[in-house]
Amino acid sequence: MNLPPLLQSFVLHFGEMGSRWGINRTVGQIYALLYASSKPLCADDIVDALSISRSNVSMSLRELQAWNLVILKHIPDDRRDYFTTPDDVWQILRTLAEERKKREVDPTLSVLRELLMQTPGSEEERHAQARLAEMQTLIEQLTKWYDDVKHLETEQLATLLNLGAKVTRLLDAKDRIVSLGRKRTEPKTS
């Protein structure tokens, strides 16, 4: 590995973290390298930087493309593909969330739905279904929230984050104000 020490530490750390996810070490390292580099890199740049085989780079880039985590650039009069990451870290986060949902949450939801269609053949199965239903409800609430929030612009997202738990207090405040305005004419809304 042939990199400035700061970059090398970053790349190695991401390699480690990568294997703690489903992503493998090399893929994590390549991503970190692309993320922190000031310009797009081609496959051979990566080979040189990380000292891994050309074919490994090829497969790992393919993987990163499948995750939509990487942007393809071209340089005039150069046939090779050059790769970068999006500039906006929030956009990266959105993509990550979307892809992980697709790979982890959606399949689980569809298994849960399928199993909840079945007629339980025993008391044990009946109980299991009740538990699966609880899990399904939780996941559906979370994905509903996610679908709602994922379209927000970066700035609105930041607002929402900064608000955090204060939202519940804010909600109370608004209820009070609104019900004052209504002068107790209507029953409470959902």
Place this chain on the structure above:
Amino acid sequence: MNLPPLLQSFVLHFGEMGSRWGINRTVGQIYALLYASSKPLCADDIVDALSISRSNVSMSLRELQAWNLVILKHIPDDRRDYFTTPDDVWQILRTLAEERKKREVDPTLSVLRELLMQTPGSEEERHAQARLAEMQTLIEQLTKWYDDVKHLETEQLATLLNLGAKVTRLLDAKDRIVSLGRKRTEPKTS
């Protein structure tokens, strides 16, 4: 594997998903089994249900305990440990979030902090630092939100989720109302 078919499908799916995370197949299966079972199971119950070796069960349960994902129960006049999961799925989610933060986010933040202390030795390093700083800012915003929200009771959490993106609209509404009340006497607050 010796289980009612519904339970078996669930357990197998969780095994698959497990390996897509950092968690291994067996650990995922055991967790699913404990989650869906109507009563606590001891190690030998798990051996029978999943057809894996006693020692593997022992190590996997140890792993689940390290993740705080499992509750230990005892049965009178029985020396063996029995295991379950919490009843409340929200509590499970909280624990998962906490543990993943501890293992994935915190170490990354500390690496970022350390690398941002260093004096860049080149233009390339200077650029890398700028990128790491962006990542650090993002992660810190997210963890600040998380720290804020993690204490919420299940019901409040549900309220917050149901609100979703509407929060930003709500915020606008509140601002309007409040500034009306103030009758344009004060400059805007943060």
Place this chain on the structure above:
DNA sequence: CATGAATTTCAGTAATTTCTGAAATTCATG
């Protein structure tokens, strides 16, 4: 403090995943 049921540890093996180099493919260019 000896017994033995229950559990854990651990060295070796099995299974899986990752990585490589060689061969095959792609595709712009003359």
Place this chain on the structure above:
DNA sequence: CATGAATTTCAGAAATTACTGAAATTCATG
């Protein structure tokens, strides 16, 4: 449509991770 630079594929090797059975340990009980 031949050439060759660039890339991809893929079978096997290397590395890592998961699993097992045997031995060691733990600990309530007599």
